[in-house]
Every structure is written in C-alpha cells, then in structure tokens.
Amino acid sequence: MLEIFNKWYRRYLFEEESVLLLVLLFVSVLMLMTIGDILAPLLASIVLAYLMQGVANQLTSHxxxxxLGVSLAFLIFVGAFFWISLGLLPxxxxxxxxxxxxxxxxxxxxxxxxxxLPEQYPQIISQQQLNQLVGAAQAEFAGLGQAVVTRSLATISSLFTVMVYMVLIPIMVFFFLKDRELILDWFGTFLPSERPLLRRIWGEMNVQVANYARGKVLEILIVGSVSYAAFAWMGLNYAALLALLVGLSVIIPYVGAALVTLPVVAVGFFQWGFISEFYYLVLVYFVIQGLDGNVLVPMLFSEAVNLHPIAIIMAILFFGGIWGLWGVFFAIPLAxxxxxxxxAWPDPVPDVPEPTPEAEALP
Known part of the structure; x- marks a missing residue:
C-alpha cells in the first residue's frame, strides 16, 4: 500500500508548487465549511470589487x-448598492x-x-386525504406568515449589524479597487518566487471568471428588469418580488428557471384564474425564459465558461451543500x-523501471 502511494506521489506531486496548491485548496475548503458565513461580507466585497474593476478598466482604456476611472467605478457601485439596499429590498x-x-x-x-378530484378519481385520493393535505399546507404557510412577522420584529435588534455591513462593504470595495496591485503583491510574498503553475491557473481564472461574473450580473439585471416591466404592465400582483426571483434564478443554471416558474404561475392563477390574462402571463414568461437561454446567454458568455451541464449541476450540489446559498452563487466560478x-496541472512523470543487474552488465 505504501509503495502504491509513493508511486502516485512521484507521478503527480513531484513539484513543490503542486503540494502547495493542494494545501491551499484544502485550507480554502476547510475555511468555507467552518467560517464561511463569517467570511461572506469579505468575499462579497472581493467579488463586487472584481466586477467594478472591469468598469474601471473600460474607462481607463478610453x-x-x-x-479617475477607479473613482467613477466606485461611485457607480455606491449608487447601485444603496439603491438596492434602501429602495428595492424593502x-x-x-x-x-x-x-x-x-x-x-x-x-x-x-x-x-x-x-x-375525490369524486372523479376516488382510487387515487380520498376526501379525507385531500383535507389532510390542504390542512397541513395551510398550517405550514400560516407558520410562514407568523415567521415573517417575527423575523421583521427580530431584525430590529440586528439592525446595527446590517448598518455595519452597509458601511463596511463599500469601504472594503473601495480599498480592493484602490490597492488591488498592492494586495496581490502582498499575497505573492507568501508564495514561491517561481510559480508557473499558479500563474497559469490565475491567467485562465482571471479571464473566465471575469467574463462569467460580469456577464451573470448583466443577465440578472436584464432578465429582472424585463420581467418587472412585463409583470407590472400586465398588472400582476407582487411584480417586484417575482421579477427579483426570475432575475436571481439565472444564477442556478437549468434548475433556477424551473423552480421560479411555480410561484409566477401560481400567483397569476390565483389572481386571474383560467382567463386570457393568465395565459398571456404564461406566454410572456416563457418568451422571456426562451430569449434568455437562446439569445442573451450566448451573447454574454459565448465560450467564457465551457463546462458540461453535469459538471455544473454537481458543482451546485457540492458547494451548495458545504456553503449554503453562497456556495450556490459561487458554484460555477469554483467549478x-x-x-x-x-x-494547468503538470503532466505526470512516467515511471522509469530501475535497471536490473543484467541490464547494467550489458555493454
């Protein structure tokens, strides 16, 4: 068993940088599993600064x-941040x-x-089963309503924490933008001076994740805004809430659109019933989803993130399981x-058999 491990180690971990990379990955996963919630504001600030760096780079290129480009990018971020925090979310x-x-x-x-249903399909469901099912659902949603009220009152005590985050996140975003090179150089002092493997990984990540993150934010804004305009124009109740759900659903590929369909269709049905407005709502919703998947996504992403759908779903399940909602959000960048x-991993060194005494004796 030890010989097998030694052979595997010599084939794949023959470089010091490979061992360092494995250690960094292990420490990162351990931190996400243990203190991921504590680090969430810091990581959110890094992602936001990463997005706004693209805006600053575009301004600088012109x-x-x-x-001035960094200052303008930060002012745009501050305006959007407080509009969402103080206007949209309430x-x-x-x-x-x-x-x-x-x-x-x-x-x-x-x-x-x-x-x-019990009259037409008594062999499938009885009246008693239907009453029990509806009663259980009513109890759950009544508890949900009570929880919403309780949470609204409980948030008053945590208002100080929210205000601290609203101050800290813009400050951290500013310094991540302003001192980006200084921070990267400081992190580089903890790494080997010669690090070709890490540089290759960073080069590929810098391109793909930047394109993904900025494209995903644009997709959320476009899909959410178009959905809100359509829902409000049709007079649908809870238009802002449903549009936000539709916009955020694009974060989870394949699954998000299917999950958010139920509340949109349910609200439309209970508001109008089976009349023309309901069918128009369903048609408009599926047109938005179709344009998003077949027009907007190819335009924004192209081959920026070339991952198989199975790999994406597995990443969502794994990182969502160890890090919750943040893991779902960062699943594709982590994948x-x-x-x-x-x-970028170095090619394994082929096993070279040790020379036998007979081979050494040959001229």
Whole structure:
C-alpha cells in the first residue's frame, strides 16, 4: 500500500508548487465549511470589487486616468448598492410579507378547485386525504406568515449589524479597487518566487471568471428588469418580488428557471384564474425564459465558461451543500477554478523501471 502511494506521489506531486496548491485548496475548503458565513461580507466585497474593476478598466482604456476611472467605478457601485439596499429590498420584503399572509386564502381557493378530484378519481385520493393535505399546507404557510412577522420584529435588534455591513462593504470595495496591485503583491510574498503553475491557473481564472461574473450580473439585471416591466404592465400582483426571483434564478443554471416558474404561475392563477390574462402571463414568461437561454446567454458568455451541464449541476450540489446559498452563487466560478487547476496541472512523470543487474552488465 505504501509503495502504491509513493508511486502516485512521484507521478503527480513531484513539484513543490503542486503540494502547495493542494494545501491551499484544502485550507480554502476547510475555511468555507467552518467560517464561511463569517467570511461572506469579505468575499462579497472581493467579488463586487472584481466586477467594478472591469468598469474601471473600460474607462481607463478610453483615455480616463486610472485614479479617475477607479473613482467613477466606485461611485457607480455606491449608487447601485444603496439603491438596492434602501429602495428595492424593502419593497420586495413588503411584497413577500403580503404574499405570505395571503397564502392561506390561496390554499383555500386551491382546495375548492381540487375538491372534484375525490369524486372523479376516488382510487387515487380520498376526501379525507385531500383535507389532510390542504390542512397541513395551510398550517405550514400560516407558520410562514407568523415567521415573517417575527423575523421583521427580530431584525430590529440586528439592525446595527446590517448598518455595519452597509458601511463596511463599500469601504472594503473601495480599498480592493484602490490597492488591488498592492494586495496581490502582498499575497505573492507568501508564495514561491517561481510559480508557473499558479500563474497559469490565475491567467485562465482571471479571464473566465471575469467574463462569467460580469456577464451573470448583466443577465440578472436584464432578465429582472424585463420581467418587472412585463409583470407590472400586465398588472400582476407582487411584480417586484417575482421579477427579483426570475432575475436571481439565472444564477442556478437549468434548475433556477424551473423552480421560479411555480410561484409566477401560481400567483397569476390565483389572481386571474383560467382567463386570457393568465395565459398571456404564461406566454410572456416563457418568451422571456426562451430569449434568455437562446439569445442573451450566448451573447454574454459565448465560450467564457465551457463546462458540461453535469459538471455544473454537481458543482451546485457540492458547494451548495458545504456553503449554503453562497456556495450556490459561487458554484460555477469554483467549478471553473477546478477545471483550470486540472488543465494547468503538470503532466505526470512516467515511471522509469530501475535497471536490473543484467541490464547494467550489458555493454
């Protein structure tokens, strides 16, 4: 067993940099599993600074001085950050609380619609089973409404923490933008002076993740804005909440669109029933999803993140399991990192058999 391990070590870990890379990966995964929630504001600031660095680079490429490009990018970020924090999120929260309070009525209406099932299909479901199912659902959603109210009151005590984060995140984003090179050089002092493997991985990650992150933010903004405009124009209740869900659903490929379809269709059905407005809503929603998947995504991403769908789903399951919502958000960049490591890993050294005494005796 020890000989097998030694052979594997000589084939794949023959460079000092390879061992260092494995140690860094192990420490990173351990930190995500243990203190990932504590590091979430820091990581969010790094991602936001990474996005705004692209804006600063674009301004600099058009002749704007670097300091002015960084300042303008930061001002754009601050404006968007506080508009979302103080304008959009409170509106969405109010609509969510209203929807949670209305859930019991929707369930009662759904029960009346489903009451014909025991008569038509008694071998599948009985009236007692239907009552138990609806009763359990009503209890769950009643508890959800109570939880929303309780959470609203509980957030008053944690308002100080929210305010601290609202101050800390813009400050960290500013310094990550301003001192980007200084911070990278400082991290470089802990690494070997000669690090071709890490440089190859960084080069591939810098291109792919930058394109992915900026493209994904644009996709969220475009899909969310178009959905809100369509829902508000049609008079759909909770338009801001549903549009936010549709916009955020693009973070989870393949799964997000399927999950968010249910609340959109359910709200439309309980608001209008089976009339023309409901069918128009379903048509508009699927047109938005179709344009997103077949037009917007190819335009924004092209081959920026060339991952197989199975690899994407496995990344979502794995990183979401160890890091929760943040893991789902960062699943594709982390999967891209793993792909970059595999592509940049040194070719294994072939096993060379030791010479036998007979071979040494040959002229």
């Amino acid at each position: 002749g704007v001085p670097q300091w 509106l969405v929260w109010r609509q969510f609380a209203s929807l949670a309070a209305e859930m019991p009525r929707m369930l009662e209406q759904g029960k009346q619609l489903l009451s014909v 891209t990192l793993i792909k970059a490591i595999i592509n």
